[in-house]
Amino acid sequence: MDSDSGQSMTPQAGGIARFGMAEWQARCDLAAAFRLAHLMRWTDMLATHFSLRVPGTEGEFLINPFGLLFEEITASNLIRIDADGNKLTDSPYVVNRAGFVIHSALHMGRADAHCVLHCHTRDGVAVSMQAHGLLMAAQRPLTLAPILRYHDYEGVAVELGERERLVADMGPDGGAMILRNHGTLAVGATIAEAFNRMYRLENACSIQIAALSGGAALYPIAGSVTGKALAQAEKVAAMTTVNDLVWAAMLRKLAREGVDYAV
Numbered sequence: 001m002d003s004d005s006g007q008s009m010t011p012q013a014g015g016i017a018r019f020g021m022a023e024w025q026a027r028c029d030l031a032a033a034f035r036l037a038h039l040m041r042w043t044d045m046l047a048t049h050f051s052l053r054v055p056g057t058e059g060e061f062l063i064n065p066f067g068l069l070f071e072e073i074t075a076s077n078l079i080r081i082d083a084d085g086n087k088l089t090d091s092p093y094v095v096n097r098a099g100f101v102i103h104s105a106l107h108m109g110r111a112d113a114h115c116v117l118h119c120h121t122r123d124g125v126a127v128s129m130q131a132h133g134l135l136m137a138a139q140r141p142l143t144l145a146p147i148l149r150y151h152d153y154e155g156v157a158v159e160l161g162e163r164e165r166l167v168a169d170m171g172p173d174g175g176a177m178i179l180r181n182h183g184t185l186a187v188g189a190t191i192a193e194a195f196n197r198m199y200r201l202e203n204a205c206s207i208q209i210a211a212l213s214g215g216a217a218l219y220p221i222a223g224s225v226t227g228k229a230l231a232q233a234e235k236v237a238a239m240t241t242v243n244d245l246v247w248a249a250m251l252r253k254l255a256r257e258g259v260d261y262a263v
Contacts (some may be wrong), residue, residue: 011263015075022055023062027075029191030062031261033117034073036195036250039257042202043070044120048183049099052191053107053114059083061107063100065093074263083108098157102166106187109167113187115194119202124184127205133178134204137211137218141204142229143236147175147197153182176201192247193240 009017015024030052037043037050051063062078064070080088085100099118106113127134133150134141141148151169154162170177170187176197177185184201188194211218221229236242254261 011076015262018076023080024075026052026055027062027078028262030078030115031073031075032251032254033191033195034064034070035254035259035261037117037119038070039253039259040199040202042119042121042198045069046096048118048120049096049103050117051099051103051107051115054080058111059108060088061103063095063103065091066096066099067093074261076263101157101160101163102185105163105166106170106185109163110170110172110187112189115188115191116185117187117194117198118179118183118185119198120183121202121205123205123209124178124202125182126209128178128180128182128184134201135208135218136226137221138204138207139229140200140207142221142226143233144176144197144200144204145230146234147173148201149174149177151177151179153180188243190240190243190247192243195250196243196246199246 012024015027018024019027030050033050042048046066046069049064051061054060054062060080060082062080064073065077065079068077077091077093079091079093079095081095081100082088083104085095085097085104087095102118103116106116134144134148136142136145149170151166154165157166175187175193177187178201179185184198184205186194186198186201188197
């Protein structure tokens, strides 16, 4: 109870009191990302994870509890863990081993990888199975080309040794990744950046699957135009304002849908 008013705390005030302002805001942002992923059908029942570094820390981050659907995630039920996968907050749920291995690798291997998103969508997995990978045959994939990386499948990601290879494949400036025979992944310095990268990657995969499904030959982009488009893509990648605008718009969408994640 609030001793001054005799009223119960609002979820927002209660969350701030429990976790502190910075962590509570991070929890709200990450919970929003899960709810948006549910609306956008980026889910795979209990599989795949999103994670976000706890502000002010180097080796602690928030991740979804293993056992909850994305549509059930709230700010308060996210789990805080350390780089060794130890739970730092009370929760009746465990942390999925594969989720911990993939996410901890990128958080610890890249100082700027504050947010890591991983999906197993139909189209994303389908492209990950195609030998040619993501084709540079449309504007959307071209905008990803400067930051797109690949990582070969090594089985279910439960072995710590894979972390080094995953970080090496992402490199110092990769921002989106196709996990071969597995799915998609995006990292970002902010949740807005990671979310926008994941949207662009998933959208590019869906475009490719649709284009190839009819069996017709794809119309190629001229080599001279490809070079120009790649140069433009470098500029797009640096426009953090766009990420923030997209994220704000998506939060407004959740509000219109009446999705209550900040509890």
